[in-house]
Amino acid sequence: MWPHQMQRRYSGSTKENDLLQHLKKRITMAGPLTVADYMKEVLTNPLSGYYMHRDVFGSAGDFITSPEISQMFGEMLGVWIVNEWLNCYNGQKIQIVELGPGRGTLADDMLRVFSQFPEFASKISLHLVEVSPALSHIQAIKLTGDTDSDEESTSQTAKESNITESEDGGPYRQEKSKYGPLVSWYKSLAEVPEQLSCYIGHEFLDALPIHKFHKTEKGWREVMIDIDPEKEGLRFVLAPSDTPASKAFLQVSPSEERSNLEVCPSAAIIVQEVTKRILQKGGYSLFADYGHSGEKGGTFRAFKKHKLHDPLEDPGTADLTADVDFSYLRKFTSDTVSVFGPITQEKFLTNMGIGYRLQALLQSASQDQWADLISGYKMLTSPEQMGERFKFFSITRKHNNDYAPAGFSDLHVKDDNSEGS
Ligand SMILES: C[S@@+](CC[C@H](N)C(=O)[O-])C[C@H]1O[C@@H](n2cnc3c(N)ncnc32)[C@H](O)[C@@H]1O
Missing domain, CATH: 3.40.50.12710 (Rossmann fold)
Structure with missing residues (x-):
């Protein structure tokens, strides 16, 4: 399911929040983000990161620990x-x-x-x-x-x-x-x-933050996050060639059977x-x-409101x-x-x-x-x-x-x- 989705996932939201606007500006200026950059921004961006300004736990929040x-x-x-x-x-x-x-x-x-x-x-x-x-x-x-x-x-x-x-x-x-x-x-x-x-x-x-990699016919490619040209939101895409993270962090054993890897x-x-x-x-x-x-x-x-x-x-x-x-x-x-x-x-x-x-x-x-x-x-x-x-x-x-x-x-x-x- 996931490689197919990877090409087509996008935000269904109608109103862009500040963080989405910021992410899109970053992508417009410097190209697609790694999943690690995206996670870091989304969770801990000082202005609007998920954890930074509110209590996210418990029945009124998004998850319980x-x-x-x-x-x-x-x-x-x-x-x-x-x-x-x-x-x-x-x-x-x-x-x-x-x-x-x-x-x-x-x-x-x-x-x-x-x-x-x-x-x-x-x-x-x-x-x-x-x-x-x-x-x-x-x-x-x-x-x-x-x-x-x-x-x-x-x-x-x-x-x-x-x-x-x-x-x-x-x-x-x-x-x-x-x-x-x-x-x-x-x-x-x-x-x-x-x-x-x-x-x-x-x-x-x-x-x-994790980096994500996907196995293709041409070899392993890093999963990146780009602006969806057809919609208002974001979508997953694959890097066309090696990235700094794939060179630095990806070590795949010859017996590897997975087609998706995550490295933190x-x-x-x-x-x-x-x-x-x-x-x-x-x-x-x-x-x-x-x-x-x-x-x-x-x-x-x-996770949002206790649901995926x-x-x-x-x-x-x-x-x-x-x-x-x-x-x-x-x-x-x-x-x-x-x-x-x-x-x-x-x-x-x-x-x-x-x-x-x-x-x-x-x-x-x-x-x-x-x-x-x-x-x-x-x-x-x-x-x-x-x-x-x-x-x-x-x-x-x-x-x-x-x-x-x-x-x-x-x-x-x-x-x-x-x-x-
Ligand atoms: C999923 S919560 C876990 C909270 C708590 N340990 C529990 O079990 O209820 C993650 C916690 O890590 C903090 N956090 C996330 N990223 C961090 C980072 N890069 N450096 C320091 N704290 C971070 C969050 O603000 C939050 O307090």
Whole structure:
């Protein structure tokens, strides 16, 4: 279906939004955009990018994420972080670095867990990597408990106060959390101090720009986005010859059977940076996302109001995403770190004891809470819902023997094994 559609997809919208006009100007001046350039503009353009000026989560938004579904998700990750620290870095100061924290719900649930471990809580600082001024404001309200601005936080265009542009590449915002630890905000991981850290990324890598390639009779061609001359909107086209991205990023094995490939160099840079930091300063990481191990191709898609949406229609009004290729990311780690997973969300959360946590919460739950807890548990763990499609992947310092982090440990995962091998 997709090569045929590729030639003919266009925006059916009648009124052009500002971002569409901007994209068309760019294309008119410099030629078709790569899908990566398009994704970057649509999601994070400072003026009208999808994430930049509003709350996009929950029933009133476009999609829901695991931390928003149930507190148990953040609690399991919080326990995982404390457990690794106790096993590997007990007594040492550590930065908790969360990439793409959304509404701050995961960070809030994790900080609540940390407050139950006073020795650990006294050693941490929280570092949030967030490009969106609106979301960083919502995160600050959640994490500080500053309810004065609650009304503003839930409005479509959240207030963007207390943000200072840092000139030295340091944090653009700092607040003391309601649990005690200091919270600092940065635009990129490169700005976060290089210290012993735990890196967490939940549904972050899937928001990073991908390049798309399609196999033709003449060889592999990059998929580009052009103005549709017959309609008002945009359409997919194929580059007539090699592009800088196809030369730099496309590595096709002779046994490749897919005819569509997606490559995410921005995610590779994050994994490379996390690997380098873990090697130099110590630490561990956990990434969770929609993902696969190199068997999927055309996963680029958009979500609007909880439904699939044409990614080229009304750019900036729908979330854009692509499944994470964990086998590609593994290549950007190193033999000198340990890599675990990807394993399914169901396995990770079950291994971490989400079933026991559910039982404990049910004991003091009201009837409404009981129903919420059960449905949240099912949504997070059931293979038909989020249990199978979401995967967990961890990079840690190299340990002796058969050490594997909690959650991964009953699988006896060796350094270079993925779940299926
Ligand atoms: C799909 S949301 C996930 C939110 C949250 N982790 C959750 O699970 O609810 C992606 C998050 O990453 C942020 N983001 C997207 N691209 C980014 C980038 N290039 N740098 C930093 N943050 C980014 C968005 O603003 C948003 O907070």
